[in-house]
Amino acid sequence: MSRTLILSIGSELRGDDGVGKAITARLRISNSLPTGVEIVDCGTGDLSTILMRPDIKKVIIVDAANMGLLPGEWRRILVNDNISEILSEGDRENSHGLGIIQTIVLSKILGTLPEEIVIFGIQPQNIEYHRGLSSPVISTVTEVCKAIHFELELTQTEEDPVPNYLFAQFKLTESHI
Amino acid sequence: MAESRTKDLDINIHYITRVEGHGNIVVNARNGILEQCDLEIIESPRFFEAMLRGQPFAQAPTLASRICGICAVAHSTTSHRAVEKALDVKLTQQTELLRRLNYHGEMLDSHVLHAYMLVAPDFLGVGSVIPLAKTAPDVVLRALRMKQLAGDICAAICGRHTHPVGMTIGGFSHFPEKEQLLQLKDRLQALSSDIDATVELFQGLNFPDFERDTEYIALWKEDEYCFIDGQIKSTDGGLWPIEEYRNITNEYQQQHSSAKHARNQRQSYMVGALARFNINFDQLHPKAKAAANALDIKPKCTNPYLNTAAQVVEVVHCVEDAIQIIDRLLDAGIRWEEPTTPQRYSGDGAGACEAPRGILFHDYSIKSGYITEANCIIPTGQNLANIEADMRSLVPVILNTSQEHISQQLEMLVRAYDPCISCSAHMLEVKFV
Numbered sequence: 001m002s003r004t005l006i007l008s009i010g011s012e013l014r015g016d017d018g019v020g021k022a023i024t025a026r027l028r029i030s031n032s033l034p035t036g037v038e039i040v041d042c043g044t045g046d047l048s049t050i051l052m053r054p055d056i057k058k059v060i061i062v063d064a065a066n067m068g069l070l071p072g073e074w075r076r077i078l079v080n081d082n083i084s085e086i087l088s089e090g091d092r093e094n095s096h097g098l099g100i101i102q103t104i105v106l107s108k109i110l111g112t113l114p115e116e117i118v119i120f121g122i123q124p125q126n127i128e129y130h131r132g133l134s135s136p137v138i139s140t141v142t143e144v145c146k147a148i149h150f151e152l153e154l155t156q157t158e159e160d161p162v163p164n165y166l167f168a169q170f171k172l173t174e175s176h177i
Numbered sequence: 178m179a180e181s182r183t184k185d186l187d188i189n190i191h192y193i194t195r196v197e198g199h200g201n202i203v204v205n206a207r208n209g210i211l212e213q214c215d216l217e218i219i220e221s222p223r224f225f226e227a228m229l230r231g232q233p234f235a236q237a238p239t240l241a242s243r244i245c246g247i248c249a250v251a252h253s254t255t256s257h258r259a260v261e262k263a264l265d266v267k268l269t270q271q272t273e274l275l276r277r278l279n280y281h282g283e284m285l286d287s288h289v290l291h292a293y294m295l296v297a298p299d300f301l302g303v304g305s306v307i308p309l310a311k312t313a314p315d316v317v318l319r320a321l322r323m324k325q326l327a328g329d330i331c332a333a334i335c336g337r338h339t340h341p342v343g344m345t346i347g348g349f350s351h352f353p354e355k356e357q358l359l360q361l362k363d364r365l366q367a368l369s370s371d372i373d374a375t376v377e378l379f380q381g382l383n384f385p386d387f388e389r390d391t392e393y394i395a396l397w398k399e400d401e402y403c404f405i406d407g408q409i410k411s412t413d414g415g416l417w418p419i420e421e422y423r424n425i426t427n428e429y430q431q432q433h434s435s436a437k438h439a440r441n442q443r444q445s446y447m448v449g450a451l452a453r454f455n456i457n458f459d460q461l462h463p464k465a466k467a468a469a470n471a472l473d474i475k476p477k478c479t480n481p482y483l484n485t486a487a488q489v490v491e492v493v494h495c496v497e498d499a500i501q502i503i504d505r506l507l508d509a510g511i512r513w514e515e516p517t518t519p520q521r522y523s524g525d526g527a528g529a530c531e532a533p534r535g536i537l538f539h540d541y542s543i544k545s546g547y548i549t550e551a552n553c554i555i556p557t558g559q560n561l562a563n564i565e566a567d568m569r570s571l572v573p574v575i576l577n578t579s580q581e582h583i584s585q586q587l588e589m590l591v592r593a594y595d596p597c598i599s600c601s602a603h604m605l606e607v608k609f610v
Binding site: 041042046049102105129 | 224225228249310311321325337338339
C-alpha cells in the first residue's frame, strides 16, 4: 500500500523554527487523518535516508521558510515541478548532516524520489535560541493544519493536485543559521 | 601539489563546509613566519543551560535530545544519567543493555554519515556526496543501507530514529518485541558484506601523513569498550571519576571563539573516536581489532586525520557488540519493566557519555524535582584548542605548497575531528521569481 509521509523539520529550541513540529503535533491529535498517513518529526536530524522508502508515494514537508513574507504567512510549494531548479542548488553542502534539499537531490539521483513532494513553508518571525512560537506564527498553525487536511483529502480522491499558491516559480535553497 | 613557494600566506576560509555550524579558518604568515592560525567559532551563544533551568527533572532529557539531531541519543542518555545520579536512581541490567544497544544505533549512524558523506568525498576527488552518488551510487546506497539499519535500531528501542522518546528516568517507557530484536539481529548479521566493503574502501584512502602527539581523553571501563558512564582516562596518565570533570576540562575563553576551549595536562587534548581507540583498544571486539589492522592503525595513533579510520573501527565494533547485546537480551527474555523510582527529589549529579565526537558532560543540580543549575560541556568545545594546535604544527610543514593545497589540508583536518559547532536551524530559503 502506498503511503503519505508528513515530515516536520526544525528545532523547537529556536523559536519559530519549531513551527513544523507544532503543526504535526496538532495533526497527530486531530484523529481525522486518513489511513496510510504517517507523521515523522525529523527535528534537526540527518535526513539522508528519509526518502529511501519504496512504499512512500507522497511526502508533505512542514518547515519554517524564509520567503521574505510577513511572519506567519505561509505557502504551499510543489517540489517536483521545480526539480531542475533544485538540482542546480542542491550541491551546496554546508552542514554536518544532509538537509532536505540535498536529500531530495540525492534521492533523485539514486532513483528513489517519491512521486510528489509538497512543502508547506511558514515565514518565521524569530529563530533565536529560545522556546515557544511567536504570536503571528502560532496563529497560523490552525490554518496550515486545515490546508494539510485538504491536501490529504485530495490525495485520497486522487484528484489533480491543487495549484501552487500565488507563485509558479521559485528558487529553493537552505541556509544554516 | 607544490607549485609555488609561499612566504606570505593569507587564508580566510569562511564557513568550513561539511561541518555542523559556522567556523572560519584564519591563517596568516609573513616571510615564512606563522603569525596567526585560528579556528574562529562565530556561533552565537546557545543558552541550552538556561533552557534547562526551571524545568522538572523528567523533562530535561527530552529537551537535551533537541540540542542536536546528530547526537540526540548521546545528549538524552547523558541527561538521563545526570538526573539519575542526582536522584539516586539505580538501573537494571536490561535497562543498561537497551541503552547500550540504542547508543550503538546512533554511533553507527553518525560515523557512517561522517566517514562516507563528509570525509570520503575529499579522498575520492568529488566535492560532496551529491556528485559521489552520480559516479559511485553503490557506495552511497551502501552508506544509506547502514544508516537505515542504525535508525531502525534507535526506533525499535526508543520509538524514533532521532530525538528518542522511549527512554525515561530509571528505565524505558517502550520495549522492543522479541521478534523485533530477532529481525534486528538478522539485519546486523546480513550487514557483514557492507561492513567488509566499508573497511576495504577506507583502507584504500590515502590519509595525509601528519603526526602530532597530544593528550587523548576518553571514558574507560575495564570490561567493555566504554560509551556510557565509566571513568575519565588520559593517555598521559590519570583516571578520574566523572564528577571531577571540571578539573579535566578546565574551560577557558579565547577572544576569537564564541565557544570555550579546554585543556588538561597539556595545552590541549583530543576527544572522539581516535581518543577512545587509543585508550580502549583492548576492549574492542576482535573483528574491530582486525579492521584496525587492515586499516593500518594501532594505538597510540597520533595522526588526527585517522580519526575517521578509528570511526570505521568503531562501526565494526558497534555492529558486533549490538549482536551480542541482542543475544543477551533474548537469553534473559525481554520484558516490561517499571522504571526505577528516584530515592530523593533533590541532589547534584554529573553524567558522561561518549558522543560520536567525544566525551559529553551534563551536570545538574535539582531541588524539589526542578532543575536549578545545569552545565553542559560538548566534545567539539574540548577539541577546539587541539585542532588549533594541529593547525599550528601542520602549516609550517606545508607552508611552501600552494595556498589551495594548504586550505584543503586545513579543511580536511578540521573535518577529521567531525566537529559539531552548533545545531543549526536548517532554514529553507525560498526566493520567488
